[in-house]
Amino acid sequence: MKESKRQQILRCYAWAAPSLLLILMIVIFPILYTGYISLTNMNVYHWTNYTFIGLKNYADALLVFDNGFLKALGMTVVWTIVSMVLQLVVAFVLASLLNIKGLKLKNLYKTLLIFPWAMPGYVSILLWKTGMFNSQFGLLNQWMAKIGHGPVRWLNGDMSAFWCCTLVNLWLALPFMITIIDGALQSIDRSFYESAVLDGANWLERTFYITVPMIKPIIGPSVVITVFTTFKQFDVVYLLTQQVGAKTGADIHTIMTYAYENAFITNNYGYSSAVSIIIFVMLILFSVVINMKPKEVRD
């Protein structure tokens, strides 16, 4: 007996139900619950006896989005663009080098380049902070001392701290990007290059007319994912420059570190949830813009 279309659809959903339920529990429910809490006055003083207060928290949360927030938003956009450009360029160059024909010890290089992935991010960031940038014991200042220069406080100034954060973020993000681009490069049929060489194309032309267009659809989703993780980055900037008890003097904030200092430390969960939901909506809008295809592609 043949199943009707409707039965088929129902059966598919029935098989997928456990996974959908899991997604509902660990992804959708926390978002909905945060939305619910944002409409209440849940805080230290109303921990169990909280009440519905409508959109008051949203009105208060908009006060967080002051000049300081706009500055942090600008910094976040610049940080995301700079980090993404550097990640793509450096990962592409390294992945291309890994794909040189006849390269010896290729697997060793790959293992070394993947290494930052094997370490917990928290440990990596603090190692960079004390091992590299510290003015007393850091490697960079030991090199500076060797050339007769006094200690430099790398994480003290806004600009130098920004570049230090970018460098550490690059170190943390490269393994992912190299792996993706390396895989994409290996999927390109060698015959395209052979034909191009016969037609007299140089390395640059081969790269721009064959390599980049061929790998673009493969690395696209990874770039979108990385843009998001970079945009909502908290750990690198906070641990390097803003950690309570270990601040460095740099006044750089991403929207996440700014929201943390101006909302989340208050133990006002209704208010913090409203700030989170607003940032969540911003990220969704950002996602829509990023995924928007150009008009000619849509047509």
Next chain:
Amino acid sequence: MKKRVISLLMAVSVMTGLTLSGCGNTSSAASDPSTIVIWHDKEDAVAEVLQEQLNTLNPDVQVVLEKKSDLTESLKMVGNDPNSAPDMYIFAHDKIGVYAEMGILSPITDIIPQEELDVYMDETIDAATYKGEIYQLPIYYETLLFMYNRLYMKDDEVPTTTEELYQYMQENTAGGHYGFVEQHSTPYYAAGWINGFGGQILDSDGNANLDSTEVIDALNYHKKFVELMPGETEYATVNTLFSSGMAHATIAGPWMIPTVKENGMDVGVAAMPTIDETGTPIAPYMGVQGVQVLRNAAEKKHDSVEKVLRVLMDPEVEVKLAAASGCAPANESCYDLDEIKNDEVVMMMKQTADHAVPMSNRPEMDVMWTVLGNLLTDVNMSDKDVTESVKSAQAQAESLIESMR
């Protein structure tokens, strides 16, 4: 067919996982009135002494000490859930206000009559009191200490005033060596200077009090000392400088002494230098470590909780803790015992405690750590104007405290 079986098995395993995860937090200890779970964040030496003493309650009461690195946040999450929350926890007194307001704590006086708490130092009971109720049974307290490396700073060179300290720093700070280091822009450490000037970070009603003349004077005066210290303010740099012999003296917690002694340092402890401007010594914060009882446990396991508290009230526990980890007893009677009288570090903490200031236990203190940290960084590390920075910090503190409520 094979694929269907595999799919079915996977679906069943996901569902089982989901169902079991719902039961994951159910603890048999939670319902057993003779089992008491205590969360703590203490070093092994302290935990071992406590566990050994509490084991004397076996088999009537089994006490399980569980170390939690994120104790404060975990308590906020599960404090109201009897299945997941501990029965008691051992932590500093400064979070009492937060948990009391959340309604998860039981006053200690619901279990131990208040007159029995008279044996404790007044400062420790004050620290344990929030809105008129005593929520903590004090065990020991900590204050920062002035420490020096006898290899470089002789006993007769120890500065007794801050100007003597400044002179010593000028004479001994050069080429990567420092006369004195401290976590100059970390609120817990810098508070000693502000308190010494009579300043107050948070008043007793939970209002920010940063824009006072005393705070401004303290920050202005402290700045010249900071200029002779390293740029970093964090724990690792400062303590490494001292323990590796690159700094002659420091202000640090007693927990540092075992480490530097293991490194072979002949370390001395001295009274805090007196601030020349005010005539009072640097007055660091005092943190009282003690045990708090959760409301659910006080109601459902009253007898077991009382037995545990009575073991912890035994002065012998505090004497053992002093020997194991340099903890200064909260019980006044311990200071009549020779073991304590002969402990240089503990007695110095007692002396410092005479003018130390208990950390505020109000919930508002949670935001003050961040605001004061930003203020200190602005003044000491970014060289911003003190008065302007103080005004801006006060405004931020008021706004955050308003948001809290």
